[in-house]
Amino acid sequence: MKKQIKNNVFWVGKVDWELKKFHGNEYSTHKGSTYNSYLIQEEKTVLIDTVWSPFDEEFVENLAEVIDLDKIDYIVANHGEIDHSGALPALMKHIPDTPIYCTANAVKSLKGQFHQDWDFRVVKTGDTLDVGNGKELVFVEMMMLHWPDSMAAYLTEDNILFSNDAFGQHLATEKLYNDLVDQCDLFNEAIKYYANILAPFSPILRKKLDEILSLNLQIDLIATSHGVIWRDNPLQIVEKYSEWANDYQEDQITIVYDTMWNGTKMLAENIAEGIGLADPDVVVKVFNVAKSDENDVITEVFRSKTVLVGSPTMSNSILHSMAGFIHLMKELKFKNKKAAAFGCYGWSGESVKVMNDLMEDAGFELIDEGFKNQWNPDVDEQQAAIDFGKKIAGI
Numbered sequence: 444m445k446k447q448i449k450n451n452v453f454w455v456g457k458v459d460w461e462l463k464k465f466h467g468n469e470y471s472t473h474k475g476s477t478y479n480s481y482l483i484q485e486e487k488t489v490l491i492d493t494v495w496s497p498f499d500e501e502f503v504e505n506l507a508e509v510i511d512l513d514k515i516d517y518i519v520a521n522h523g524e525i526d527h528s529g530a531l532p533a534l535m536k537h538i539p540d541t542p543i544y545c546t547a548n549a550v551k552s553l554k555g556q557f558h559q560d561w562d563f564r565v566v567k568t569g570d571t572l573d574v575g576n577g578k579e580l581v582f583v584e585m586m587m588l589h590w591p592d593s594m595a596a597y598l599t600e601d602n603i604l605f606s607n608d609a610f611g612q613h614l615a616t617e618k619l620y621n622d623l624v625d626q627c628d629l630f631n632e633a634i635k636y637y638a639n640i641l642a643p644f645s646p647i648l649r650k651k652l653d654e655i656l657s658l659n660l661q662i663d664l665i666a667t668s669h670g671v672i673w674r675d676n677p678l679q680i681v682e683k684y685s686e687w688a689n690d691y692q693e694d695q696i697t698i699v700y701d702t703m704w705n706g707t708k709m710l711a712e713n714i715a716e717g718i719g720l721a722d723p724d725v726v727v728k729v730f731n732v733a734k735s736d737e738n739d740v741i742t743e744v745f746r747s748k749t750v751l752v753g754s755p756t757m758s759n760s761i762l763h764s765m766a767g768f769i770h771l772m773k774e775l776k777f778k779n780k781k782a783a784a785f786g787c788y789g790w791s792g793e794s795v796k797v798m799n800d801l802m803e804d805a806g807f808e809l810i811d812e813g814f815k816n817q818w819n820p821d822v823d824e825q826q827a828a829i830d831f832g833k834k835i836a837g838i
């Protein structure tokens with residue numbers, strides 16, 4: 444099956460309705476995903492990317508139903524990660540001599556994963572590939588967006604940017620285009636993708652977006668490798684990326700905690716109450732990180748101006764759920780966000796100090812020495828936690 448997306452360009456990918464976890468178990472995909480592969484059938488026939496390995500034989504069989512595989516002149520591998528390159532080994536068994544256009548780094552990643560000496564043709568930004576009928580593919584290296592091997596390809600005349608992971612979303616749908624799906628689902632998945640995958644590379648992305656915009660390309664479609672194709676005002680997602688790449692934040696404070704006997708949970712709720720009392724406009728969200736989807740909580744952190752972290756003291760330190768979550772926030776290199784810590788303790792009470800150090804190390808600006816409470820909070824301490832929340836709201 445192939446679906447026309449414009450003129451002689453077709454979608455030949457795979458919709459994965461069942462996918463719930465991606466990158467092993469690192470990324471939750473509540474709404475499934477798609478692996479978008481595209482076929483250009485001009486005087487030359489070009490396949491852009493493939494699909495994830497579990498669907499390799501299905502992909503090749505489907506492709507063989509819509510085109511004689513021997514008619515494929517070129518393959519473009521925009522990215523070596525196996526959700527896009529995974530069907531290459533199955534495909535190349537049929538057409539082993541077909542040239543594969545990709546970056547120098549993609550040669551490393553494809554050879555490293557598949558151990559095959561295919562006919563790689565290395566391209567750099569500005570290189571072109573003539574596809575006939577007056578059209579050509581122009582390649583744009585997208586180093587670190589999000590792998591060192593990533594690139595995009597632009598089809599002239601049809602004005603399609605095949606952007607690979609950039610601008611994508613994990614969203615399973617039979618609809619091809621952004622204007623045909625639920626807009627809340629679409630933008631929730633797009634910002635989650637940015638927060639959890641692209642955020643560390645925001646400084647690089649800012650430069651790359653400027654570079655792409657300075658080319659003054661007419662872009663009619665942005666054909667991503669996951670989710671829908673942007674056709675209705677396609678630059679809207681580029682503008683969103685510009686916002687997200689510039690130390691993005693909303694008027695939101697997020698409280699993330701874990702608890703043993705509910706003392707730290709009580710503090711979290713008291714602090715949230717205090718913030719709400721002091722600032723009725725600010726959005727306050729509270730998550731027990733041990734009971735929440737970490738990628739969804741990361742998305743809320745990405746939206747926040749301030750993040751409060753809470754843990755009781757355990758073995759002179761903090762609960763491992765919070766330690767792991769702070770590590771995840773550090774990996775994602777969030778910028779321009781404030782932080783403070785809180786927690787209950789029974790004996791030694793190191794948790795707030797430990798979290799203060801970890802949050803500073805993760806790049807957050809500490810705005811308070813934190814709030815500690817010994818044993819379970821009594822009425823006075825609950826009020827003190829409410830007052831702490833009011834103070835945080837005012838900073």
Ligand code: FEO
Pocket residue numbers: 522524526527589590608668669
């Ligand atoms: Fe969708 Fe980086 O692979």
